Amino acid sequence: MMSMFERKIKKQIGILLILAAFWGVIDFMIKGGIINPYYELNLILIGINIILAVSLNLINGFNGQFSIGHAGFMAVGAYGAAMITLKAHLPFAIALLFGALLAGICGILVGLPTLRLRGDYLAIATLGFGEIIRGLIVNIDYIGGAYGLSGIPKLANWTWIFWLTVLTVLVISNFVNSTHGRATISIRENEIAAEAMGINTTKYKVMAFTIGSLFAGLAGGLHAHYFYTIQPNTFNFLKSFDILVMVVLGGQGSITGSIIAAIALTILSASLQKLAALRLVIYALLLIVVMLFRPQGLMGTKEFSFSMFSKKSKDKEGKQHGTAIGQ
Amino acid sequence: MEVFLQQLINGISLGSIYALIALGYTMVYGIVQLINFAHGDVYMVGAYLGFFATAILGWSFLPALLMSMVVCAILGMVIEKLAYTPLRNAPRIAALITAIGVSLFLEYGMMLLVSPQVRTFPQVLTEVQYKFFGVVITNRQVIILVVTVALMLLLQYIVHKTMIGKAMRAVSHDKQAAQLMGINVNNTISATFAIGSALAAAAGVLVGIYYNAINPLMGIMPGLKAFVAAVLGGIGIIPGAMTGGFLLGIVEAMVSGYGKSLYRDPVAFVILIIILIVKPTGLFGKNVREKV
Amino acid sequence: MALLSVNDLSISFGGLKAVSDFNLKLQKNDLAGLIGPNGAGKTTVFNMLTGVYLPSAGDIQLDGKSLVGLKPYQINHRGVARTFQNIRLFSDLTVIDNLKIAYHSHAKYGLFGAICRLPGFYSGEKEMHEKSMELLKIFKLDHKYGELAKNLPYGEQRRLEIARAMATQPRLLLLDEPAAGMNPQETHELMGLIRWIREEFDLTILLIEHDMSLVMGVCENIFVLDYGQIIAVGTPDEIRNNRRVIEAYLGEEAS
The missing domain is CATH 3.40.50.300 (P-loop containing nucleotide triphosphate hydrolases)
Known part of the structure; x- marks a missing residue:
């Protein structure tokens, strides 16, 4: 019999092959002009939004903290990465890494003092930090001030974005499905009990916040290098809110939920683009209606999997496993 | 010194606006523990109603102010009934997201209705300037302060001397106990939204005559900052919101007055963060800890 | 040396002394009970022992090392669970x-x-x-x-x-009303379980309980708390017949 490790490796190689095939087909279609630039743009946006939503979900959904300043960290990553390619002329990969790390460091700096605040207070603090970061960028002329930064080389493409999205989802889901992830989730469930059971709650809150911020920074770097121009206003409260909506609609504590919501909302947003102000009115109404009728979001805390449809067989398997150990 | 006094005067005018909006935030939070993100947009609607009454209907200042307050009070109650009441027992984040949804709806709904362009408020009050020791005070600033103080006194009277005020305090203390004592909790919450919204509308009209310009997104920043003011004073505490509003207005005016106007917005949020870290319950707040 | 030794532990909330001069010693493998009327301060003692509250005075030592000022998770790592x-x-x-x-x-x-x-x-x-x-x-x-x-x-x-x-x-297990809400049958089983885990895991146990059949049934040593102070210490039999304990539970007239 294969060891559990070998079995998992085989399964993962299988998933990797499927992903590679998907990437290859789309890449071929983009290069061959079958997917026109407009659709390509939306594919890129979907990728960036998945990174943003999944990383915010780690903070809001799994850790149960309440951040509404995610766009601030995206801004740090975007400006940080753009500085590296634009002013230091270093390779794109280093720029992305730098932007992400810078956002992660900001996450630690913001998280340490504020994460002891609870619920609404934390929400306001993160909102405040998002606004402060934006306010500072506006005031630094070296990085373009209020007019923003333009002429950033277009280095991000489908390949970069696809694989970095995969990496983000993989890292965050591996984190969540480990003892560290369980420690993170226990804080959401009952912070006092978690602390009493030996979980260093401050450490795990800051860790979740930092990992979340880091990937927001990565998304920012990708954004900057696809759209050549970034402005402080791109990363305002409305952007944070957009990300929050994806997380909540998808289900807080469900990675697949965030992915589905990021895809659906990006498409919805693109198809309503022509309606200008009406787009946001429809968006707002949709949001209110969903919150009124399904406040836990699409997936709740569950994950989407094909075994969901054959729940019974999975239960049986689980029980046998349980008794085998019990005997 | 002159700059200081001048900015103090400007700060008090600006602070009046923040304080009026902050009151609504704080009252609503005190009674239903909801950050009503749509509150800044009620203020925007109030400004547009004032514009409509003065520019289109040709009313004078006071009737316009009253009409705007009444209509916004109704708007506040409608928002509460349609969007927040069904979510009273839902997770907090659901209510918060709904509030943001309502906010977007008001902003972009208004944009559809009146177009995104900036409107110039008519000169309902001819500006008169008074000079004392080199400091300029306009009659508009005086009116803002007078109206604000009058409304605050009225609010204090309502909260402390009337039945509905007592009911509001009881419900914010303990909803269930209040209900058992025969208080109609739903009506009390409605009344709180109505009063808060009316105050925001007054702030909107005052801002219209002070700055002369209004637009559909004008509520976002003052809304957030009024919220900062409410937190500064201690959320849920009425005198706290008043103090916080004035303090924030004065600080902002000082920052602008000394040539750092671009830092105005970040400074407000830095104050927010400091207060949250040092004393999250605000200047007037008391600490409560979770029972284990 | 005692496993747990609590010396003159006190805490006040806004001027009100909730627990004052609380003393307690547990030897390794003890199974002790902490009882007292409602509001006597039993859970407050647990909260101080586990670092949820910081005592205003006094010391808590586990194996001779002070636990005061440590965070709850650190105290848990030292071997206290609740x-x-x-x-x-x-x-x-x-x-x-x-x-x-x-x-x-x-x-x-x-x-x-x-x-x-x-x-x-x-x-x-x-x-x-x-x-x-x-x-x-x-x-x-x-x-x-x-x-x-x-x-x-x-x-x-x-x-x-x-x-x-x-x-x-853990080495020391603190149980806060483990039998609350259980029926007599479940309580009885719980008593057996508590005895068994103490032997099996070489544990020291301190429990708060209102169900006297459980306390008297499993505890070898009982501490009685009233108005934040220890009023009696002893074996179940001694406690059962202690005048001050009866007064505390039933009021002056009954005694």
Whole structure:
């Protein structure tokens, strides 16, 4: 019999092959002009939004903290990465890494003092930090001030974005499905009990916040290098809110939920683009209606999997496993 | 010194606006523990109603102010009934997201209705300037302060001397106990939204005559900052919101007055963060800890 | 040397002295009870012992080392685990995940191993799963390992909370009203279980309980708290006949 490790490796190689095939087909279609630039743009946006939503979900959904300043960290990553390619002329990969790390460091700096605040207070603090970061960028002329930064080389493409999205989802889901992830989730469930059971709650809150911020920074770097121009206003409260909506609609504590919501909302947003102000009115109404009728979001805390449809067989398997150990 | 006094005067005018909006935030939070993100947009609607009454209907200042307050009070109650009441027992984040949804709806709904362009408020009050020791005070600033103080006194009277005020305090203390004592909790919450919204509308009209310009997104920043003011004073505490509003207005005016106007917005949020870290319950707040 | 030694412990909340000059000594393998009327300050003592509250005066020593000023998780790492009066399970998680979380401090793999899914991750997870199942079996919850904690009946939730505390591998176990809400049959079983885990795991146990049949039945030593002060210490028989204890519970006239 294969060891559990070998079995998992085989399964993962299988998933990797499927992903590679998907990437290859789309890449071929983009290069061959079958997917026109407009659709390509939306594919890129979907990728960036998945990174943003999944990383915010780690903070809001799994850790149960309440951040509404995610766009601030995206801004740090975007400006940080753009500085590296634009002013230091270093390779794109280093720029992305730098932007992400810078956002992660900001996450630690913001998280340490504020994460002891609870619920609404934390929400306001993160909102405040998002606004402060934006306010500072506006005031630094070296990085373009209020007019923003333009002429950033277009280095991000489908390949970069696809694989970095995969990496983000993989890292965050591996984190969540480990003892560290369980420690993170226990804080959401009952912070006092978690602390009493030996979980260093401050450490795990800051860790979740930092990992979340880091990937927001990565998304920012990708954004900057696809759209050549970034402005402080791109990363305002409305952007944070957009990300929050994806997380909540998808289900807080469900990675697949965030992915589905990021895809659906990006498409919805693109198809309503022509309606200008009406787009946001429809968006707002949709949001209110969903919150009124399904406040836990699409997936709740569950994950989407094909075994969901054959729940019974999975239960049986689980029980046998349980008794085998019990005997 | 002159700059200081001048900015103090400007700060008090600006602070009046923040304080009026902050009151609504704080009252609503005190009674239903909801950050009503749509509150800044009620203020925007109030400004547009004032514009409509003065520019289109040709009313004078006071009737316009009253009409705007009444209509916004109704708007506040409608928002509460349609969007927040069904979510009273839902997770907090659901209510918060709904509030943001309502906010977007008001902003972009208004944009559809009146177009995104900036409107110039008519000169309902001819500006008169008074000079004392080199400091300029306009009659508009005086009116803002007078109206604000009058409304605050009225609010204090309502909260402390009337039945509905007592009911509001009881419900914010303990909803269930209040209900058992025969208080109609739903009506009390409605009344709180109505009063808060009316105050925001007054702030909107005052801002219209002070700055002369209004637009559909004008509520976002003052809304957030009024919220900062409410937190500064201690959320849920009425005198706290008043103090916080004035303090924030004065600080902002000082920052602008000394040539750092671009830092105005970040400074407000830095104050927010400091207060949250040092004393999250605000200047007037008391600490409560979770029972284990 | 005593395992736990509490010296002149006091705490006040806004001028009100909730506990004053509380003294207690537990030897290794003791099974002691802390009783007293409602509001006497029993849970407050637990909260100070586990670092939830910081005492205003006095000292708490475990094996001669002070616990005062440590955070709850650090005190847990020193070997003190507890349950709560109002059950605090991770209610939206499965029964086994509740235990695995408590095993977290003894996990055999790090952050890097988890994210990169190194072989150590799988062996570490397997070990945690097996250890958790063993504990669940002791607490007769193994057949419910996949259910959400919130869906268990009340008595089982209480048992799960004790199992979870045991998963942190404590030397000293503090039980806050473990029998609350249980029927006599369940209480009786719980008594047997408490005795058994003390022997099996070489534990020292201090429990708060209102159910006198349980306290008198399992505890060898009883501390009685009233208005924040110890009014009596002794064996169950001594406590049963102590005048001050009877007064505290029934009022002056009854005595």
